[in-house]
Amino acid sequence: MTRILLINANTSDYVTQKVAGVARAVVSPGTEVVAVTGEFGANVIATRTELAIANHACLDLLARYTNEHSERCDAAVIAVSYDVALWAAREMLDIPVIGITEAALLTACQLGTRIGVVMFGPRVLPVYQELAASYGLASRIAGWRGVDTSAPYAAGDQDEADRLAIEAANSLVERDGCEVVVLAGAVMAGVPPRLQAQVPVPLIEGVSCAMLQAESLIRLKPIKPRAGSLAALPARVQVGLSAALTARFKDAP
Amino acid sequence: MTRILLINANTSDYVTQKVAGVARAVVSPGTEVVAVTGEFGANVIATRTELAIANHACLDLLARYTNEHSERCDAAVIAVSYDVALWAAREMLDIPVIGITEAALLTACQLGTRIGVVMFGPRVLPVYQELAASYGLASRIAGWRGVDTSAPYAAGDQDEADRLAIEAANSLVERDGCEVVVLAGAVMAGVPPRLQAQVPVPLIEGVSCAMLQAESLIRLKPIKPRAGSLAALPARVQVGLSAALTARFKDAP
Amino acid sequence: MTRILLINANTSDYVTQKVAGVARAVVSPGTEVVAVTGEFGANVIATRTELAIANHACLDLLARYTNEHSERCDAAVIAVSYDVALWAAREMLDIPVIGITEAALLTACQLGTRIGVVMFGPRVLPVYQELAASYGLASRIAGWRGVDTSAPYAAGDQDEADRLAIEAANSLVERDGCEVVVLAGAVMAGVPPRLQAQVPVPLIEGVSCAMLQAESLIRLKPIKPRAGSLAALPARVQVGLSAALTARFKDAP
Amino acid sequence: MTRILLINANTSDYVTQKVAGVARAVVSPGTEVVAVTGEFGANVIATRTELAIANHACLDLLARYTNEHSERCDAAVIAVSYDVALWAAREMLDIPVIGITEAALLTACQLGTRIGVVMFGPRVLPVYQELAASYGLASRIAGWRGVDTSAPYAAGDQDEADRLAIEAANSLVERDGCEVVVLAGAVMAGVPPRLQAQVPVPLIEGVSCAMLQAESLIRLKPIKPRAGSLAALPARVQVGLSAALTARFKDAP
Amino acid sequence: MTRILLINANTSDYVTQKVAGVARAVVSPGTEVVAVTGEFGANVIATRTELAIANHACLDLLARYTNEHSERCDAAVIAVSYDVALWAAREMLDIPVIGITEAALLTACQLGTRIGVVMFGPRVLPVYQELAASYGLASRIAGWRGVDTSAPYAAGDQDEADRLAIEAANSLVERDGCEVVVLAGAVMAGVPPRLQAQVPVPLIEGVSCAMLQAESLIRLKPIKPRAGSLAALPARVQVGLSAALTARFKDAP
């Protein structure tokens, strides 16, 4: 039985359930998805400050779940579109860890040479740009659009949000020559099929891409590095962390 | 039944069989791998001239197979490490197409921030560097090593080739700080498990990565673009091409 | 007597004749231009698939002509704006080889710090961008414009095409601060003088630039590399290629 | 009276005191330095996981101090060499915030075109490289050296550490052509004067640079942005954060 | 007593006085500002040719002043927005030298991730872009605007110039997502406070930034390099230079 841990480092269970539903629909029949919600921090991460705090919340959640549960997970997917704590999690854990925006961008690299990105909330535009640059992918992204609505973060009518997303995607195709468009944000899980007919290039989102890549990496079985910045955590002194996180810095028995 | 077309654009059946064996071991139980060998061009591509010709050979093979066989393939994997004709194939076909070196590099992006690449035959070093740069990934690659042996291209003792590859990989880790190492070349299929114990960071190769990504993309079901440089081929006048290729430029009935 | 081989890897003699006329007007009195047309492939290359095939057609034509004719050519110019098989030809031959788009971009580098590019057919925009990036010149190009007409590829009224090209060039100057504009495409040979009066910065095209650079390189007499990816082809096994191409992979007598 | 808040997001008071002593010696007579130590997390940050957690610890400390104390600080300096939570703090606070590594690199930009960086602990090399790249400064850094000793993190004999740092700095000058060398790490505060005589180019460290830049920015008085990703935090729902952090997300009264 | 030499390499005393007034208002009480005007060259530099000549004028002025005056200056600020002769001055002198545009850009790096630049006179746009690129900061600059008025170069009504600058700055914020805006040009000294209320992100200019950084570097006391391209000038043969410049190339006594 393969098991993938799906981390929502936000504290909103609404998003967790939405994302988990899509994730379960994407994975292979034999794969279980264990979805968990953050225990502290923002309901919905939308500022740099919330994002910085979520790094801790995400690692805490990962440590907690992997320490306290008897069933081992085979991979973890971080379902926060800023890919919080992604490389730290790759260091802390010995299973593959996938971030949803990294996953979407890497998939997009296989579908078009010029990638467009649509995100919700113009305030976060620079944050996404910094993230894409941190992956070395800045030159692949030919256009960005920020859509100014928070409708996708709640149940309710999505018509206006859909209309804005379609308009943004088509503008990326027509004005910037994009040949694939990423809808950024965990809440975009499940949305592409609804909009695809009205956009002439592939529309993708990160949760589906990440779940598929998680299953691929589980089958690829890369070793845990024994050298470099992703090698297992050494024993180190910590103060005031949760028992689960503290345990991660103890010598292996 | 899922079916993946595995293209070896070289004309050497030895490499096709080697690669196909590994590919079949990697894919899911329900997936069939159809392996085909190039009909013209180099036995083993190792020069820029052979590579340029292989672009045609690869497309011809793809057109031939997808036109002439009743069973539709769901994706194609180009098992030549220079990813010959990759974007052209993405234009010509309406199924996902994966290149093995692109696949290995994108997978490596998820396993370490600093990627090392080991290749066989120092003559091809610039060609690989141009390929990685064409993917926008030059900044992710922290080191390159060319190993001077052609042993992997034939059956026979691989001890010396293995020793050189291990030495190159460890040098990438120690001197260049690489945290994941790609063994470039279709003939590296199946090799990482044999060498991994002697290298402290993940060793990967492209055929396995590509097969897994092919399965992922089949499940993701991106649409065929209706705009841009990857949209379906328009009707256009061709001279002297195979019937299969020529048919690709006819109006849809 | 200096002799320059002018390769049109398209199969349209119309373009060959147009280009050859301009080329002959540009070269020095003592220089002969031998113009040849592709024997297989697209009438006019306008898709990635046709371009990939043209790599083979171009090398075949180069091999055929240089093998079969008693008069040696002193340089070759590839008059296809995607510079098909350019580096492969530099490997295969021992004379200078020039691509028309590379030639135009390098010349533009001497005429303005910010280069603009106008091309015909918006579908090919990403292909040109990839080509410029492959030359390391992406940062020099301050703007791109795709003009949507195929008029230049045939005889007949060019007024509308001219008007669109002038408009595109002036937009590059005014909106993007370009200080020199390249008209991309072999069929732009001879066009700049007709439009120049209506554009306030230098307008250039590749065929003229390439012919002049070919004459320069003939006089510079660089050696054929004896090391690296451009050294003479080694003897290698080929299958199903033309006699001319096959002969290129035989040991020198 | 000017007051600068000096944040050590590590939980080791030893480093705080060391850094504060140097900071007090650097600032103008009229400037008070208030030094505080992290309340949770690593004694000394040296892994990606500790660094990710420190983002939260740093913001918590900043919120706590600026909320609870009657005397307003005029700027904050984050004295952790990974510049944890730097941009988030710039969003959360309405005073200038300076990171010590950013400060050192920007100062280095004024002292030499080619910058070298020496850091302690080779494991962190990629993390520093990612940080420099995130500032857009990757092209200015001509060489990196990791020195393998933790001696600077404790009182005691520094002779061996000094010797290694001098050797690394001189290697950057001689082999990589560096014209200024940054000693990275908060514990390098106060070290450059001790080593400078043995290195022929300027040696600098971040704490001194940051204190000087903090004083400069206090005098420059940039406004708090009212637009973009650094504008004041909006009211937002948080769960389980400290009272001080929670208060930051309440509407202004 | 600290003394900063403020160089206006233009030959217009109007600009010198304007700049010096702002500089004196910015520096600490104990700092003297010595302002000097160029002895040859353009009244106001606005073309590449004038700028190239100003390199000489600037060095001549620096050599003249520092040789002929008994009071040593502790730093020099080059108050020409093209930062003329900046690195040469850093080689020729043994005190810190600051350029106003470099100073503004480095300060901007601490205030926002995406920097906008407004300049006066569209002709100079490429020159500023080349300057920013030479500092390795091209990727930090998210937008440029050229304002077409020369009003700031003379006394008189600035209303129209102010209106254009505000409009340009706000366009950088709204269309390009800039989070800090630099007003380029020595004549922008003193202008930001007048316009700031109408722009929602920090507006800065180079003279203030440079004076503050000069004071910081004076306190940091970096050594004069003894190696590399910024080491003291060796004795070398010169022809036809001013006595002051010639003296710079004599052996130290």
Add this chain to the structure above:
Amino acid sequence: MTRILLINANTSDYVTQKVAGVARAVVSPGTEVVAVTGEFGANVIATRTELAIANHACLDLLARYTNEHSERCDAAVIAVSYDVALWAAREMLDIPVIGITEAALLTACQLGTRIGVVMFGPRVLPVYQELAASYGLASRIAGWRGVDTSAPYAAGDQDEADRLAIEAANSLVERDGCEVVVLAGAVMAGVPPRLQAQVPVPLIEGVSCAMLQAESLIRLKPIKPRAGSLAALPARVQVGLSAALTARFKDAP
């Protein structure tokens, strides 16, 4: 009769004569080379300060010659390897202007994808790197070597300098994979043929490349820009310049 003005902005006639001899051997029979030596500044430019001054000297020389002589020159070549005042000269004059290092690098782009550069005097290494970066060509240059001898700047035995240059070039080929090597420096004129037999890839130098490109651009006849930073100088107020330079800033009659 075609006439090319060859500018040596150094004040050493030895270099002028050496360079002019090679230039005359390279140009077509019908082309006259007019070689002039700088009237002020360094005997041989080897520091940043000398280089900055040479910008003025070069423009003065260009203005003087083109104003005072009845025979019009058709192009100018700046035979100083730092390409002093290159873009300013392109603005000031209405004929093509070529810099020798730009010429060599652009030619090298046509001969190999990975370029190596050998220069004399390690102090100047960063200056050449900045120059190459300013042309947007940094990514094409795979290796740099500084040779520590000044022998080429005088008559006399060149054996040791030759040996060092050959060693540097071969190291670039073997260790850095360079496929073409540029010998930087005007004094390298005429040297490649002497060393070529001992280096397996093309060795080129700038004077020959520049003369050939000058002849090409004369035949291409690009217009003088009427817009942008290279348009003709407007009338502007100058102080203390030579009559020739001052005349350049007067309104056309």
